[in-house]
Amino acid sequence: MKTNRTHTPDGLLGLAREVLSIEAQAIEEVSKRLDDNFNKAHALMLACRGRIVVAGIGKSGHIGRKLAATLASTGTPAFFMHPAEAAHGDLGMITGDDVVLALSNSGEVGEMVSLLPAIKRRGAKIIAMTGNPASTLGRAADVHLDAGVAKEACPLNLAPTASTTAALALGDALAVCLLEARGFDRNDFALSHPGGSLGRKLLVHVRDIMHKGDALPTVAPSASVHDALFEITRKGLGMTAVVGEAGELLGVFTDGDLRRAFDRDIDLKAVRIDSVMSRTPKTIDADKLAVEAVQGMEKAKVYALLVLDDNKLVGAIRMHDLLHAGVV
Structure with missing residues (x-):
């Protein structure tokens, strides 16, 4: 029977530090791999006349929802689309002026891959964020962003942990670069957050x-x-x-x-x-x-x-x- 490291306080802290170290290393590796594809993705999103449609399923879907919210609140109109719902009518939300940011660590998720022909027929550009450039989604995209990780922080190397952290950080990098390119300032941020305390502090004179x-x-x-x-x-x-x-x-x-x-x-x-x-x-x-x-x-x-x-x-x-x- 395998010994559980978290049975002792020191073991618990050791495992926690290991998880944080693995996830920090994953982000560092993604940072080192950044190349001109990031510039191309940024250019596509900046020139987008419609909206950024973020799509993902499972844990990638949760990350996608957060990225859509971050983009929208920092000056880049965006919304989240669930791939399964898209196959049953929500695909009508996409126009030829949109850019689809598709998240999938494997790049082979069936619900996402099955949408690719329909998205392309509509004329929307596709940016794929996966851990496998050679995947179906990676090859079909107009631009691929490599968010691959060497291993998950999960001791079983199964539960999405480091991979979702890396995707989230890479998406945040895009959002911040777009914010900077648009000249989005504190007043713009306040206008997007009128109901919060920050909005009141920046808007009320x-x-x-x-x-x-x-x-x-x-x-x-x-x-x-x-x-x-x-x-x-x-x-x-x-x-x-x-x-x-x-x-x-x-x-x-x-x-x-x-x-x-x-x-x-x-x-x-x-x-x-x-x-x-x-x-x-x-x-x-x-x-x-x-x-x-x-x-x-x-x-x-x-x-x-x-x-x-x-x-x-x-x-x-x-x-x-x-x-x-x-x-x-």
């Missing part, structure tokens, strides 16, 4: 969530502290801006300023706000990303910023607003 118009607390420099407190209470932001006749920002009055004013034993109805306000309020430009407002508040150790547009006061934003918008 200060002006989108700031308090403005009647919701913005403001008083003139001649207003009394009493009047300023009334404005703060009425608008509910915990502070008020002090602005001049032309809308220029002169200062800010916060609860901290109020505490300092009490220390001076002032007459709230008699003292002008410009004598007790802070003259160097923390501000941010309206067109800045909301995430920059978070950074500004953390750096200045304040809970709110006044918002400027062309050096004129246009709004106010609080940490609470950023939390509510999902930016923090």
Whole structure:
């Protein structure tokens, strides 16, 4: 009876390291084999006027789904097509303007091979990613990408492990090269991910969530502290801006300023706000990303910023607003 290495903690860690080493070596070998076929595949995908149709079955299908999602989210329109479903009608999704990226480690999977004549009749180009360039799929493709591995990480050398890792890494390399060639940037990425936290951080600007118009607390420099407190209470932001006749920002009055004013034993109805306000309020430009407002508040150790547009006061934003918008 064969001894199970994972019966001991050291044996378990040793096997885990062996698996990772085999898979890392598989990727390294694929990297060394990269040649002009990679450039040809990249050119076909970049010039594609339709979509990249990723196809695979079994474990290759799972890798294909991930690659289709990665391509789509990085600027290359793509979708996944299951070969078995394609044979029963889904082949109609493919047009002559498309490029099919077909994954199969053996290159001999029947469901995939049987689709080749129909795909070619439609005029779509085929990029095969297999572990066997001489396979039926490898020979039929317009471009072949060699994702072959010396052995699987599975001790039985049966379960797809290193081979799927290599295919995934090679597909990611294509996606990243296409991203770079298209000039796909952070804003483009955000537009593809509007529902996630990253999208919110890259798409939401200060002006989108700031308090403005009647919701913005403001008083003139001649207003009394009493009047300023009334404005703060009425608008509910915990502070008020002090602005001049032309809308220029002169200062800010916060609860901290109020505490300092009490220390001076002032007459709230008699003292002008410009004598007790802070003259160097923390501000941010309206067109800045909301995430920059978070950074500004953390750096200045304040809970709110006044918002400027062309050096004129246009709004106010609080940490609470950023939390509510999902930016923090």
